Amino acid sequence: MSNLRIIFILFLLSLNLAISAQKITSISPKQIIGGKDELLTLKGTGFGATRGTSYVSFFNEGNSYSDATSGNELNYLSWSETEIKVAMPLAFSNKVKVVINSKDYLSADTLKVKANLGYRKVYPLLYTLLTDNNKNGGVSWFVHPVYWNNPLIKQAIADVVQEFRCKTGANYIIEPLTKLVPLSLGEGMHILAPDTSLGVIGYNDKLWSSCILGADVFYHNQTQLLRFNTKQNWYYGKGQPPAGASKFRYVLMHEMGHSLGLGHVNELGESMFPTVTLLPSDKWCSRDTITLSEAKAISYYIAICQNFMFRGCGITTMKPNVDCKDVFGLSLGTQDKLNDAKVSIFPNPAQDYIYVILPTQNTNISAVLYLKDIHGRIHLVSNVQNETQVLLPQDLPNGIYMAYILSSQSQYIFKVIVQR
Numbered sequence: 001m002s003n004l005r006i007i008f009i010l011f012l013l014s015l016n017l018a019i020s021a022q023k024i025t026s027i028s029p030k031q032i033i034g035g036k037d038e039l040l041t042l043k044g045t046g047f048g049a050t051r052g053t054s055y056v057s058f059f060n061e062g063n064s065y066s067d068a069t070s071g072n073e074l075n076y077l078s079w080s081e082t083e084i085k086v087a088m089p090l091a092f093s094n095k096v097k098v099v100i101n102s103k104d105y106l107s108a109d110t111l112k113v114k115a116n117l118g119y120r121k122v123y124p125l126l127y128t129l130l131t132d133n134n135k136n137g138g139v140s141w142f143v144h145p146v147y148w149n150n151p152l153i154k155q156a157i158a159d160v161v162q163e164f165r166c167k168t169g170a171n172y173i174i175e176p177l178t179k180l181v182p183l184s185l186g187e188g189m190h191i192l193a194p195d196t197s198l199g200v201i202g203y204n205d206k207l208w209s210s211c212i213l214g215a216d217v218f219y220h221n222q223t224q225l226l227r228f229n230t231k232q233n234w235y236y237g238k239g240q241p242p243a244g245a246s247k248f249r250y251v252l253m254h255e256m257g258h259s260l261g262l263g264h265v266n267e268l269g270e271s272m273f274p275t276v277t278l279l280p281s282d283k284w285c286s287r288d289t290i291t292l293s294e295a296k297a298i299s300y301y302i303a304i305c306q307n308f309m310f311r312g313c314g315i316t317t318m319k320p321n322v323d324c325k326d327v328f329g330l331s332l333g334t335q336d337k338l339n340d341a342k343v344s345i346f347p348n349p350a351q352d353y354i355y356v357i358l359p360t361q362n363t364n365i366s367a368v369l370y371l372k373d374i375h376g377r378i379h380l381v382s383n384v385q386n387e388t389q390v391l392l393p394q395d396l397p398n399g400i401y402m403a404y405i406l407s408s409q410s411q412y413i414f415k416v417i418v419q420r
């Protein structure tokens, strides 16, 4: 055999080896949110033409990789020799693993999981939802008198609630707890209170309930508690807490994040990092805002809470919060009256324009229309009269908006769906 032929055969052999070697060459995206159906693509070689008993495995909160049972439950959108597409489940940041014939293959890159939404079932995705629990659009948190009567603490709670209302659309309001009750989920109220016997710094308890209607089972949070350990040296202000003190606003942000569906992450700098006081979170707890990833994850969850189709057991959807700064729900008393007023907006869903019709008995009435998204951002301001056609901005994304029509006498609020 000539040397050339040997080299050629060696070349073929090495080519064959390269093709059959299992390897994850890339993951995309490199940053992701878990538990909200975001797509993760793994590229590489030797994955197998079909999935068979192979699966993708992720690092988890228990500091181990998920097993075959979890791997088989995932939503695989496609699987081929060179590419896997999978809906991203809850996970902690780390390398991603593909298990082929019981052998592990780790990605070279680390996948950063910036936020996680908790679910009951990963495929099809099933959450425990929030509903119109207080029959006033959302959830009333009843604040214990020790907190309500302390202006510093009350302000801290109001600010954190406003942060979630304005950045995620969560319809949470706060009300005073006027009767003393045990700190128990059995009281049927969402209670925010200090707790003298709590073993941890802060805690979010949930009591879920289900309603069965035909083949549908709907899961929702019936009551929740947010409890805070009285033995901590609490700091109620903004910014960096003094040395040795625990920042109440930050711990509340973390626990309220849980109440809105978030799980933990191991990403430094995120509010849902498992430890909330001292190292390492004291490096970023000076922040008084939730992060972009947290806002995205919760907004997604809230949109589902606002749009589910299930009706039964008196369950209705959470309503968009009309004025995100209205943390005490002061405007809620008049909302029902406004909605059956003789003002109409159509078509709804709308495409390029809406018609606004004001009451005809007031022929000279003029008003201003504001179109806001669920984050409270204004997308359109327009003067309207008795009957006005309003063109919608061309770049207005599809979605749900709140139309406010303000005149000198009254305020009307409508939900408008834009669908193009």
Ligand SMILES: [Zn+2]
Pocket (backbone or CB within 6 Å): 254, 258, 264, 274
């Ligand atoms: Zn936590």
